[in-house]
Amino acid sequence: MSEFAYWALDVAGASTRGSVSALTAADAALLLRQRGIFAYRLEETRLSSASASLPGGQSLSLHWRRDFAEKLAALTAAGIAIDRALQLIMLQTKGKAHQTVEALLNAVRAGSSLAAALQQERAGFEQYELALIKAGEQSGELSTVLEDLSQILARRAKIAADIVSALIYPLFLLGFAAVSVIVISLVLAPRIAPLFEHNTDAIPTSLQMMLLLSDGITKHPLLLVFVCLLALALPVGLGRAFSWKRDLSRAACSFPLIARITQTSELGRVCNVLAALLKSGVSLQVAIGSSASAASTSATAQALLVVREAVQDGTRLSVALGQVPVFDPASLQLIAVAEETNRLEPVLRNIASAKESEALRLLTRSMSLLTPVLTVLTGILVGGVVMSVMQAILSANDLAIQ
Incomplete structure (x- = not known):
């Protein structure tokens, strides 16, 4: 959701201005028209969902x-x-x-x-x-x-905690690999370099790169601190930047497994919100419009707004939801049966529970696969660095024999 500043006229013709939260400028204009306000100018000001801030810049988690x-x-x-x-x-x-x-x-x-x-x-x-x-x-x-x-x-907090827990070991492996390369560059590489002082052309490329790294860290130690701080701050900065977050989400969804996890989790979240709203007595059209703000991708949110308009025109919910990419045929069939039996709310809850469990299962499997892959890659990286050092030592011995 975004916050839109508007300049408008009310039904009496008086000028008014303010702000409204909506997914798009068109949706903001529609929302204002429903209030009897006709906007002639709309400007997006900022993101207005969970990133809204408390006084002092602290956000409620x-x-x-x-x-x-x-x-x-x-x-x-x-x-x-x-x-x-x-x-x-x-x-x-x-x-x-x-x-x-x-x-x-x-x-x-x-x-x-x-x-x-x-x-x-x-x-x-x-x-x-x-x-x-x-x-x-x-x-x-x-x-x-x-x-x-x-x-x-x-449930959202549990999914987030599971993701963080699953990423701890892979991140540890990546950190270990980086520290290993830095230690080898700072300790071993400078001690091997004097062996080539009479023939610098014979220094292996890998050793030259480690010597450059060692020289840069030795002469500019603050640069290493800056790079480490940048590596820690970059994910936070990208997470707060809506445009970057949207682009990264789109890029990640290009991978089939990540796309499936995202779509399954999205379907569970939307069904959960729809069920909760219907249980509280909200009309179906209002529930669909509100559930659009629960979507994590703009494509799903826009599709749900189209579904709301279609339902208002008399289209059955199961038919209209066919336009939303995250809804699979099995879920649509269950919703169609629920409409006929007037049990939409419990069926939506069952779909949500099943899809959230499936998303967690897929996430667990993908993280289980990621750990050994990163372990092998870390071994190859550190092993490659060690082998390059050994190759440099052997090259120095060959030069001494010659």
């Missing part, structure tokens, strides 16, 4: 949002009023999160709804999460909706 929804669900289910529940949660938080919950509490006490307060305070909640909370408030099932939301966020 996925884990914090999960804990917040879980605690609030338990408190409201016990019959505690929303303002009292927020006050209790505020006492358990510190720092910027404490300030945000305090701001939410003040907004709610001033008469704002919880969803509106969360959006106003830019607490980092995504659009579909806000839509769930708003639906829960309107239907009087806030505690149930918050519990569903906490479960959705918990």
